[in-house]
Amino acid sequence: xxxxxxxxxxxxxxxxxxxxxxxxxxxxxxxxxxxxxxxxxxxxxxxxxxxxxxxxxxxxxxxxxxxxxxxxxxxxxxxxxxxxxxxxxxxxxxxxxxxxxxxxxxxxxxxxxxxxxxxxxxxxxxxxxxxxxxxxxxxxxxxxxxxxxxxxxxxxxxxxxxxxxxxxxxxxxxxxxxxxxxxxxxxxxxxxxxxxxxxxxxxxxxxxxxxxxxxxxxxxxxxxxxxxxxxxxxxxxxxxxxxxxxxxxxxxxxxxxxxxxxxxxxxxxxxxxxxxxxxxxxxxxxxxxxxxxxxxxxxxxxxxxxxxxxxxxxxxxxxxxxxxxxxxxxxxxxxxxxxxxxxxxxxxxxxxxxxxxxxxxxxxxxxxxxxxxxxxxxxxxxxxxxxxxxxxxxxxxxxxxxxxxxxxxxxxxxxxxxxxxxxxxxxxxxxxxxxxxxxxxxxxxxxxxxxxxxxxxxxxxxxxxxxxxxxxxxxxxxxxxxxxxxxxxxxxxxxxxxxxxxxxxxxxxxxxxxxxxxxxxxxxxxxxxxxxxxxxxxxxxxxxxxxxxxxxxxxxxxxxxxxxxxxxxxxxxxxxxxxxxxxxxxxxxxxxxxxxxxxxxxxxxxxxxxxxxxxxxxxxxxxxxxxxxxxxxxxx
Numbered sequence: 001x002x003x004x005x006x007x008x009x010x011x012x013x014x015x016x017x018x019x020x021x022x023x024x025x026x027x028x029x030x031x032x033x034x035x036x037x038x039x040x041x042x043x044x045x046x047x048x049x050x051x052x053x054x055x056x057x058x059x060x061x062x063x064x065x066x067x068x069x070x071x072x073x074x075x076x077x078x079x080x081x082x083x084x085x086x087x088x089x090x091x092x093x094x095x096x097x098x099x100x101x102x103x104x105x106x107x108x109x110x111x112x113x114x115x116x117x118x119x120x121x122x123x124x125x126x127x128x129x130x131x132x133x134x135x136x137x138x139x140x141x142x143x144x145x146x147x148x149x150x151x152x153x154x155x156x157x158x159x160x161x162x163x164x165x166x167x168x169x170x171x172x173x174x175x176x177x178x179x180x181x182x183x184x185x186x187x188x189x190x191x192x193x194x195x196x197x198x199x200x201x202x203x204x205x206x207x208x209x210x211x212x213x214x215x216x217x218x219x220x221x222x223x224x225x226x227x228x229x230x231x232x233x234x235x236x237x238x239x240x241x242x243x244x245x246x247x248x249x250x251x252x253x254x255x256x257x258x259x260x261x262x263x264x265x266x267x268x269x270x271x272x273x274x275x276x277x278x279x280x281x282x283x284x285x286x287x288x289x290x291x292x293x294x295x296x297x298x299x300x301x302x303x304x305x306x307x308x309x310x311x312x313x314x315x316x317x318x319x320x321x322x323x324x325x326x327x328x329x330x331x332x333x334x335x336x337x338x339x340x341x342x343x344x345x346x347x348x349x350x351x352x353x354x355x356x357x358x359x360x361x362x363x364x365x366x367x368x369x370x371x372x373x374x375x376x377x378x379x380x381x382x383x384x385x386x387x388x389x390x391x392x393x394x395x396x397x398x399x400x401x402x403x404x405x406x407x408x409x410x411x412x413x414x415x416x417x418x419x420x421x422x423x424x425x426x427x428x429x430x431x432x433x434x435x436x437x438x439x440x441x442x443x444x445x446x447x448x449x450x451x452x453x454x455x456x457x458x459x460x461x462x463x464x465x466x467x468x469x470x471x472x473x474x475x476x477x478x479x480x481x482x483x484x485x486x487x488x489x490x491x492x493x494x495x496x497x498x499x500x501x502x503x504x505x506x507x508x509x510x511x512x513x514x515x516x517x518x519x520x521x522x523x524x525x526x527x528x529x530x531x532x533x534x535x536x537x538x539x540x541x542x543x544x545x546x547x548x549x550x551x552x553x554x555x556x557x558x559x560x561x562x563x564x565x566x567x568x569x570x571x572x573x574x575x576x577x578x579x580x581x582x583x584x585x586x587x588x589x590x591x592x593x594x595x596x597x598x599x600x601x602x603x604x605x606x607x608x609x610x611x612x613x614x615x616x617x618x619x620x621x622x623x624x625x626x627x628x629x630x631x632x633x634x635x636x
Contacts, residue, residue, distance in 0.1 A: 012115045013041040013108055016058030017050055025049055036233040038267045039108025045293050046266040052293070056132040059111050063118055066129045068103060070139035083151040086144055087317060090137060101129045105136040137318050145301065152313035153304025156414040162477065163430060165469040165593065166305075166419030172589050175472055179586045182506050186513030186537075194529030201533045204502070205540050211499025212540075214492070215380075215547035218388035219554055227442065228347055230339045233265050235346070239338055240270040240321030244300075244311035245282050248329040250602030252285040255329055259295070263335045270320050271295045274311040277302045305594045308400075309416030309423035316415055324410055328401040330601040332363060332446040332609060340443045341404040354409030354436030355428075357390070358402035359383060361559060363446035364604035370456050373574040374449040376567045379555030380548075382440075390440035394492045395432035395485065397425035397470070402445040409436045419594055420473070422466020429474050429493055433484040448604045457581055458597040464501065464585035469593065471497045503544065504582035507575055510541065548575075 010018055018026065021044075029043040041055045053069070060067035081089075089095050093105035106114055118124055131139075141148065157164040185204065189197045241262075243255065259271055275282050277299050286297055298318060300311040312326065323341065327333060334340070341356045359382040362375035382399065389396045403424065413430045420426045431438060450456040474481050475494070482490045514537070549568055556564050588595060 011040065011112055012062055013039050013059055013111045016062035017054060036265045036267060042108055042267040048292060052132045052134045056130060060130040063115055064125050068129045068131050070131055070135050080144060080147045083147055086140055086147060090140055093133060093136060097129055101127055103129050103131055105131050105133045107133060148317055149301030149303040152301055152310050153418050155313065156417050159414050163473060164417050164419050165473055168469065168472055168593065171472050171476060172593060175468060176586050176590050179505050183509045186510045189533050190530065194527060198529050198532050201536050205536045207495065207498050208503055208540050209543060210495040211503060212543045212547040214495060215385060215551040218385045219550045221388040224387060224391055227340055228343060231342055231346060236265060236268055236342050237323055238268045238321040239264060239323045240272060240319035241325045241327060242272045242274065242312055242315045242319065243327045243329065244274045244308050245329050246276050246279055246598060247282060248601060249281040249285040251329050256289050258332045261335050262338060264338045266294045269294050272298055272315040272319060274298050274300050274315045276300055305418050307418050307421060307596050310418035312416045313418060322407050323404060324407050325404045326401060330448040331401055333402060334443045337443040340441050344439055344441050350437055352435055352437050353439060354406050354431050355438045356404045357386060357398055357438060357440050358443045358445050360399050360402060361444050361446050362449045363608055364448050364606050366606040367451035367604055369570060370453065371449045371451050372563065372567055373570065375561055376552050376556050379559040379561055380552040383555045383558045384551050386440045390438055393437060395438060395489045396428055396496060398428040400424045420466055420469050421462050421596055425467050426470045429470060432489050432493060446609060448601050450599060455599060459599045460578060460581035461584045461588060462597045464582045465588050467497055467501050468585060468589050471501060501582065504578045508579045
């Protein structure tokens, strides 16, 4: 052990615990702190050598201040300040204690600044008590639980009710009626008056052709060049990852392994695992894991709709990072993904870049033909279409996972909408409306696809229902949407949402109408209007099929997926399944708009990945791999 005498020129954050450290541990902590731009106490905590309480208590003794664990206040007691004040409290690390003292929760540089202030004004010791950032966050979580819960569940709807799916009323019924009329339209066009038939066909055809043209544009757009060199550890910002979990005990070991394989300085990384209050099985599985200091468990409030976005909102209040990432329970992200995200944010030169979307791929594509179709669909969407949209500055509905946000952007739009069951699509639109841009990086997160039809149908129904909610929310004030997002962005978003939903709804009826025309024994009398309608229909069908096949085939080639010919040949059957899911979504939109159909994970039978994740070699100049430090007080 080291002598803790006054001749040691050590910063205050570790001076009080130096007598508990081995010489090698102290030297490593100081060296690593200099290399990655943090304080030595953060290195020791992240390495498991000391606890946060031990650091806080030692610093308090060193400064001659009392240390408080903030354990005496009951949950929900006392007055409830506004949510914004709670955020300010946690970010400043300062609050007024129950006995009149100021309670501070500094670490590292904050402790040094406090020591300098006390040296100038020693009388302040009578007015100040110390705690840790973790103790302060736990105190806020317990005492102000009702305020936090209400904001997580109803923050957006109270702040901007017109932007929340929770305020959709008669428009849901109108949408259902429009969907039925859309289904009947292919059969009614031939009997409608000529000008009306042409006008209706053009209106539908323009939307569907616009959707197809986006995909064709993506096919002819070359992929972006390779990412630039990654940033040094010192330049990396503090990062928070949020992972919502519900009935995910099966995948907890896999999830923890994947998260711990992420190559990012643990001292700058915070991982928040959000569980539901009645999910004892997942909670037990998490507690069985030996979670390191940078992994925290948060319980979502039992208030409002039980949805993933509400859980994300509940955790956002406690996220300390300047960048916020979202993963799903079954995700297996590229270990270098966070570094690639930071590089894109830093080097893009765009201060309005609000979100970076990573590519998603299906890991269990060999589980059956549904998972192969799913994998091909993902390849076309994330490897071809989204990179083109991002490269050309066009907005897009985000994927449900592996989105990485600038914290300022996320908070400026009110975070997630708990009443939208496809919160990612809605978030992409609201970012565009506030002038934030989005980008796509060539870093992959592997996901598990449902392998059984029922599970696939439930998941796809939820997706379509959320896209319908998003379309209704942002189309109810079209002029405002155009004014806020800009004409080009508004048109791109409308084509993507309306084109994708409309194509799924009308596809089987359009095919049936074409079949009826081909088998009709009595041909319709010739007319210019009929010729125009039929010509437009053939064009929409041909271009739609061609664009879908081309974007999927190119995506499969870029992703290296096998069996292209067989997969493409079965796509029409897969599209009929998607139509069934879309119509099921219409029904749910009317009778159960906030119902969340859970997708079970951990059921895959095959995997394209290696059985175990292997930590990637450290890609930056962080010095050396972290040694196995011994807990403080261990015998030598």
